Amino acid sequence: MYKFDFELDDFQKEAVKYIDEGKSVVVSAPTGAGKTCIAEHAIHKALEEGTKLIYTTPLKALSNQKFSDFGRKYGEDKVGLLTGDTSINRDAQIVVMTTEVFRNMLYGTNLGELAKNLQGVKYAVLDEVHYMNDEERGTVWEESIIYCPTDIQIIALSATVANAEQLCGWINTVHSGTECIQTDFRPVPLRFYYYDSSKPFDVLPLLTPDGKLNRKIRPERRDKSFKNKIHQRNTAKDVISVLHKKDMLPAIYFTFSRKKCDEQMEKCCDLDLITKEEAKQIQEIVAEYLKENPYLAHNKHLDCVYHGIASHHAGLLPGWKVLIEKLFQ
Numbered sequence: 001m002y003k004f005d006f007e008l009d010d011f012q013k014e015a016v017k018y019i020d021e022g023k024s025v026v027v028s029a030p031t032g033a034g035k036t037c038i039a040e041h042a043i044h045k046a047l048e049e050g051t052k053l054i055y056t057t058p059l060k061a062l063s064n065q066k067f068s069d070f071g072r073k074y075g076e077d078k079v080g081l082l083t084g085d086t087s088i089n090r091d092a093q094i095v096v097m098t099t100e101v102f103r104n105m106l107y108g109t110n111l112g113e114l115a116k117n118l119q120g121v122k123y124a125v126l127d128e129v130h131y132m133n134d135e136e137r138g139t140v141w142e143e144s145i146i147y148c149p150t151d152i153q154i155i156a157l158s159a160t161v162a163n164a165e166q167l168c169g170w171i172n173t174v175h176s177g178t179e180c181i182q183t184d185f186r187p188v189p190l191r192f193y194y195y196d197s198s199k200p201f202d203v204l205p206l207l208t209p210d211g212k213l214n215r216k217i218r219p220e221r222r223d224k225s226f227k228n229k230i231h232q233r234n235t236a237k238d239v240i241s242v243l244h245k246k247d248m249l250p251a252i253y254f255t256f257s258r259k260k261c262d263e264q265m266e267k268c269c270d271l272d273l274i275t276k277e278e279a280k281q282i283q284e285i286v287a288e289y290l291k292e293n294p295y296l297a298h299n300k301h302l303d304c305v306y307h308g309i310a311s312h313h314a315g316l317l318p319g320w321k322v323l324i325e326k327l328f329q
Contacts (some may be wrong), residue, residue, distance in 0.1 A: 006136070009033070011183040011206075013031060014113055015155075016041045019038070020045075023178065023179050024154040024168055024177065024181050025180075026157070026179070026180065027157050027158065027181045029187040030159065030185070030187075031159055033185065035104050035157040036127075036157075039157065043094055046123055047093060050120075051120055052119075052121040053094050053122065054096070054121055054124045055094060056124070056126050057099065057127045057128065058098065059098065060083045061312070061321070061325055062128075063097060064321075065329060066096045067080075068329065070075055076089075077089070078092055078093050079093075080094070081096050082097035082101050082227075083098050083280040084098065104247075106144060106191050107147070107241075121198050123153050123155060124152050125155045126146075126154060128158070128159070133161070146174050146175075154178070165223060191205070192205070192207060193205055193206055195238075195239055195242070201238070201241075201245070204217055236255070236267065236268060237271065240268055244273050249273060258313045258315040262301070262311050264311070265309055266304065269303065269304040270307075273308045273309075274308035282327060283306065285327060286302070286305065286327075287320070295319075296317075305323075310328075312324050312325070312328075
């Protein structure tokens with residue numbers, strides 16, 4: 001077993017034991033419990049054995065992040081990236097890709113011959129495998145497992161799901177010997193807060209310590225009077241201001257529209273959220289990135305980036321999106 005510089009939890013020890021025995025695993029554990037550690041064990045095995053490992057994620061942003069993280073940890077020459085619009089060092093021992101690319105690779109489509117694509121591959125990590133429950137995209141994970149050659153060990157990492165044993169049993173049927181490891185212990189607790197637009201300068205804990213609804217929270221009153229209304233408050237700006245005041249940044253504010261996402265960012269651009277040291281660090285990272293991507297120097301949202309604020313959605317140019325993800329990390 002690869003020696004980590006910390007003591008593994010019981011579920012991690014169990015998972016790496018099964019991997020060492022040549023079995024596939026389904027690991028169901030809460031966010032922040034340390035599932036990636038299990039994948040890293042498989043990565044070390046692949047590097048030591050001279051074999052290959054494919055690491056899949058559901059999103060290009062996550063693939064880019066893993067590619068960057070693994071490149072720093074294991075050496076850029078050891079890590080490759082394959083997404084819908086990017087191909088870097090695809091013959092490396094560790095190749096990070098979106099699950100759609102992996103599925104298409106197993107189809108033997110325009111990514112080349114199947115035998116060549118999977119030559120030397122011994123491990124396939126399917127991160128966020130609970131996406132199988134997604135009505136629209138779940139078939140991608142399902143087909144990836146069905147078409148994955150049985151001599152490849154699958155390391156399926158999932159957030160806690162009710163049917164982990166059932167999933168494991170199904171993989172046993174369509175792929176090869178698979179063990180199920182589950183834990184519901186959450187080392188990083190979730191804390192819920194409530195924002196009331198009638199009290200725009202505060203957020204309240206949603207629950208009391210004993211799990212009941214906070215009595216300070218009252219139903220919001222509808223303002224039926226539209227006369228003499230000077231302006232509409234900007235919720236995103238108010239929420240971010242409160243989070244900054246309470247030292248709860250960085251944060252992601254979800255807006256389910258590309259256009260609104262950019263609009264909210266522009267409205268927040270005058271907030272003073274970062275220190276002088278952080279501003280200097282942002283300027284250095286951007287300056288270095290623009291040397292290789294000078295066409296981004298005139299991006300209209302660059303000023304917001306210098307203030308520590310950016311939008312991230314599927315409509316961004318790939319090069320600009322990589323910069324935003326780099327800064328967020």
